[in-house]
Amino acid sequence: MTAFFSKKDLERLAGPRAYQRGVASVPAVDSLGTSGAEITATVYGSEPWQVRLDRRPAGLDFSCDCPRGMAGEFCRHCVAVGLVYLDGPVAKTRSAEFAAAQREIAGLRRLLGILDREDLVALLLDCANDDHDLRRHLTARVDELVTPGADVNDTELRLADVRALTDPASAIPVYKKHIEARIAARNRRDYAEAARYLQHLKAAYQRLHRKSEAVAYIEGLRAANARKPNLLEELAKRGL
Numbered sequence: 001m002t003a004f005f006s007k008k009d010l011e012r013l014a015g016p017r018a019y020q021r022g023v024a025s026v027p028a029v030d031s032l033g034t035s036g037a038e039i040t041a042t043v044y045g046s047e048p049w050q051v052r053l054d055r056r057p058a059g060l061d062f063s064c065d066c067p068r069g070m071a072g073e074f075c076r077h078c079v080a081v082g083l084v085y086l087d088g089p090v091a092k093t094r095s096a097e098f099a100a101a102q103r104e105i106a107g108l109r110r111l112l113g114i115l116d117r118e119d120l121v122a123l124l125l126d127c128a129n130d131d132h133d134l135r136r137h138l139t140a141r142v143d144e145l146v147t148p149g150a151d152v153n154d155t156e157l158r159l160a161d162v163r164a165l166t167d168p169a170s171a172i173p174v175y176k177k178h179i180e181a182r183i184a185a186r187n188r189r190d191y192a193e194a195a196r197y198l199q200h201l202k203a204a205y206q207r208l209h210r211k212s213e214a215v216a217y218i219e220g221l222r223a224a225n226a227r228k229p230n231l232l233e234e235l236a237k238r239g240l
Helices: 007-014 016-024 076-087 096-112 117-130 132-145 152-166 168-185 188-207 211-224 229-237
Strands: 029-035 038-044 048-056 059-064
Touching (some): 007 016, 007 059, 007 076, 016 076, 029 076, 048 076, 059 076, 117 132, 152 168, 152 188, 168 188, 168 211, 188 211, 188 229
Antiparallel strands (some): 029 038, 038 048, 048 059
């Protein structure tokens, strides 16, 4: 079947950074299948993520159950599956060793999830103390998250995105604070950012199995801002 999207489409939807990360994730794609226009696959990462790509009148429909995918973003996992589909059988072949390693990592993540935060931090620091490469990698990630001179609001939101993966409850008030500040700014760009972080907020609530609270919060915002058509339009674009 002729592909209904191109690599340029994938890069446009994901953005340059996520696209390059998707290229690097191609070897992690497993169990790719098709049914009509629908493409499904598993992408192994910190967990096995389930990806779906499908045709729609306006272009490409997609979903991924990773945090960014649940927030409505075209994530690197979607990119990777699209690339494997476009590149054909050669890209679909991945070693049994790689698949086994990724499943082992996914199992390890579930086991580490049992530990409380203090024990997990102690374990990580103990490992970093004995492993120079790990210590350097962790330092680089901290520098990436907290860049000197960076916008404080942007840094706070990026840290909230990280916390949302393991402690969604702690990210929720941060998202709310910035969503309401963006709405108060009363311009189209800030409205778009508010809508984007509303999706992150919704995903955090879903991870806590508190979807009804997200729905109530979003409905409250819509009611309180009923006279702001540009905001309502941005919310509608993201299905909110």
